[in-house]
Structures are given as C-alpha cells and as structure tokens.
Amino acid sequence: MTDETFQPAHSRSALAALVVTPLLVLLLLASLTLPSRAEEPPDVATLDWTLAETLLALGVVPAGVAQIDAYGDWVLEPDIPDGVSDLGLRTQPNLELLASLGLDRILISPMFANLEPRLSRIAPVTTIGIYGPDSDPWQSMLKATRQVAEVVNRPQAAERLIDNTEAYLDETRERLPENVPPLLLVQFMDARHVRVFGESGLYQAVLDHLGLDNAWPGPTNYWGFSLVGLERLAELDAQLVVIEPRPAGVAEALKSSGLWRNLRAVHERPVIYLPPVWSFGALPSAKRFAGLLATALQAPYAVADEGKADD
Known part of the structure; x- marks a missing residue:
C-alpha cells in the first residue's frame, strides 16, 4: 500500500x-x-430603408436589406457595409435568399404588410411604422427607434441615439443665420411637377426643431407632401430648397423653362440644392437633413447677418 x-x-x-x-x-x-x-442582437433583415438606417444607427448590421443600390441613391447615410445581402426589390424580395440567411427576425413597415404571410414562413415578422393618419412624426420616430432597439436588444443604444440627435438639432439651431425667410421644400418628379413638403413628415419635424418656417400653405398627405404643378408655386415668397435626386433630364429641361425661371422664389433668391435625404426616414435622416440644410442656409444669408451685426 x-x-x-x-x-x-x-x-x-x-x-x-x-x-x-x-x-x-x-x-x-x-x-x-x-x-x-x-x-x-438577433440576425435580422429588413425590406424597409427607414428601419435599415435605424438598425445601422443603433450599431446593428442587418443580414439583408432590399434594393441596396437604390438606398445609396435616396438615403445614403448611414452607409450599408459590404457583405450585407441585397434582398432584391422591396415589394418583391428574393424569398429564397431570405430563407438562406437563417434569420431570427424580419422587420417591415406597414407599407409591406401584404408580404407578411409569405415572410412569416421564413422568420417571425415585426411591423414598425412611423407615418400615418394623425401621427406626430417626431414622436413616432422616437417610438420606432425604441421599438427597433427592443427587437435587437439595444435599448441603451436607442436612448443614446435619441439624446445625440436632439442635442445635434439644438446645436444646429444655434448656428443658423438670422432672418431666414420661409422655406419652400420641393423634390422634382418631372420637369413640371414636384413634391412640395409641408405639414407633417420628416422635413417639417426638423423645421419645427430648428425654428424655421415652411412656406407651403396647402394640404399634404401624412407623408408630409403634396404633388403639384410648378405653377402652384408661382407667387410664393420663399427660399426655394430643391432636394435631390432629380429624374434624368430635369436639370436640362429647367434651363429652358420659362415657367421655372418666372417663379418668384427662383428669380428673387438663389435656389438651394440639397443632396438626397430620405423624406420617409427616421432619426438618422432627420439629423442629416438638419445638418445639410443649416450648412446651405449659412451661405446666402451669412453676409446679410454680418452686416446686421455691424449696425
């Protein structure tokens, strides 16, 4: 032993x-x-660009997004990283590709509700919307941000995004020039017709935060715009802001358009052109719009403000 x-x-x-x-x-x-x-965060995909930009702003890269190239034309920021699968058309996504991604969740907006029965065979579907009848766009943006964050287990990121966006808008308001006239916000559909943005919608929510006036007196849909002919803008005394992109051929057609040249807002002030901002977006697009607009407004009105300061 x-x-x-x-x-x-x-x-x-x-x-x-x-x-x-x-x-x-x-x-x-x-x-x-x-x-x-x-x-x-669960593995998620989305057909909706507003939900895509929100996911990215929360620090979550979706496995798939629909029409990535078009997102780059209309939304731009946040940028969609390489490696994210392009799901095809938003209205006709590639279901086989979606099924191959092993998703935990698919996010859609109410616009794509008709696809839910087919999508739900692939993964659970969550519908999150912002714009609708009688909605307050800003409050709806905050609610949607928190809803997306709940799905991807990022509640603290949502609060940071909200706080940072509101702080940015406050700072942006402070650097605006004085005496900015009412703004006439348009996006061209063709050489004779525009979406004109007024009450409701993302652009109006940002104008409200920045303390700027909207020149459009007419009604709008719950997306915040009305489709009108250029002649409806003829006598409005406003600073015209054109939001890109413009359809092919429009810029050239406007050069010879007497209707365009005779708009009061065109011949009395320089027209401001802004890069694309997703008008149906959420907080990332709101922040982008505020920054681009403030920078553009500083150019034509800075000299006038400097003169006033010397008085």
Missing part, C-alpha cells in the same frame, strides 16, 4: 478544492465578461 491510500479524507477534499476553486472563478469571470445569447 502507498501513503496515498491512507491520506485523510479532509486532505483529499482540500486538494480537490484547490483544483476546483480556480476553475469556478474562471467560469464566473467568463459569465461576467461574455454576452449571453439573449444580449446579442
């Missing part, structure tokens, strides 16, 4: 404790430092 045969039981227990205790400590540390599966 060896000495180990007669080793006291309490000694063997103490030895086992010396071995097991460090292992337990390591396991405890691992549980504290590694995120649980419940904390990780």
Whole structure:
C-alpha cells in the first residue's frame, strides 16, 4: 500500500478544492465578461430603408436589406457595409435568399404588410411604422427607434441615439443665420411637377426643431407632401430648397423653362440644392437633413447677418 491510500479524507477534499476553486472563478469571470445569447442582437433583415438606417444607427448590421443600390441613391447615410445581402426589390424580395440567411427576425413597415404571410414562413415578422393618419412624426420616430432597439436588444443604444440627435438639432439651431425667410421644400418628379413638403413628415419635424418656417400653405398627405404643378408655386415668397435626386433630364429641361425661371422664389433668391435625404426616414435622416440644410442656409444669408451685426 502507498501513503496515498491512507491520506485523510479532509486532505483529499482540500486538494480537490484547490483544483476546483480556480476553475469556478474562471467560469464566473467568463459569465461576467461574455454576452449571453439573449444580449446579442438577433440576425435580422429588413425590406424597409427607414428601419435599415435605424438598425445601422443603433450599431446593428442587418443580414439583408432590399434594393441596396437604390438606398445609396435616396438615403445614403448611414452607409450599408459590404457583405450585407441585397434582398432584391422591396415589394418583391428574393424569398429564397431570405430563407438562406437563417434569420431570427424580419422587420417591415406597414407599407409591406401584404408580404407578411409569405415572410412569416421564413422568420417571425415585426411591423414598425412611423407615418400615418394623425401621427406626430417626431414622436413616432422616437417610438420606432425604441421599438427597433427592443427587437435587437439595444435599448441603451436607442436612448443614446435619441439624446445625440436632439442635442445635434439644438446645436444646429444655434448656428443658423438670422432672418431666414420661409422655406419652400420641393423634390422634382418631372420637369413640371414636384413634391412640395409641408405639414407633417420628416422635413417639417426638423423645421419645427430648428425654428424655421415652411412656406407651403396647402394640404399634404401624412407623408408630409403634396404633388403639384410648378405653377402652384408661382407667387410664393420663399427660399426655394430643391432636394435631390432629380429624374434624368430635369436639370436640362429647367434651363429652358420659362415657367421655372418666372417663379418668384427662383428669380428673387438663389435656389438651394440639397443632396438626397430620405423624406420617409427616421432619426438618422432627420439629423442629416438638419445638418445639410443649416450648412446651405449659412451661405446666402451669412453676409446679410454680418452686416446686421455691424449696425
């Protein structure tokens, strides 16, 4: 028999404790430092660009987004990283590709509600909307941001995004020039027709935050725009702001358009042209619009303000 045969039981227990205790400590540390599966964002895809920009702003890269190239034309920011699958048309997504992504969730807006029965065979579907009858666009943006964050387990990121956006708008308001006239916000559909943006909608929500007036007196839909002919703008005394993109051929056609040249807002003030901003967007688009608009407004009115300051 060896000495180990007669080793006291309490000694063997103490030895086992010396071995097991460090292992337990390591396991405890691992549980504290590694995120649980419940904390990780699920694998999600979306057909809706507004939800896509919100996911990206929350720090979550979706597995798939519909019409990525067109997103780059109309939304631009946040940029969709390489490697995100293009799901095809928003209204006719590639269902086979969607099924291959192993998704935990598919996000859509009410616009794509007719697709839900087919999409729900692939993964659970969550519908999140912003614009609708009698909605307050800004409050709806905040609500939608929190709803998206709840789906992807990022509630704190949502509050940071909201706080940062509101702080940015406050700072932007402070750097605006004085005496900016009412703004006439339009987007061309063709050389004779525009969407003119008024009450409701993302652009109006930003104007309200910035303390700027909208020149359009007419009604709008719940997206915040009305489709009108250029002649409806003829006598409005306003700073005209054209939001890109413009359809092919429009810029050239306007050069020879007497109707365009005779608009009061065209021949009395320089026209402001803004890069694309998603008018049906959420907080990222609101922030982008505020920044682009403020920068553009500083150019034509800075000289006038400097003169006023010297009085």
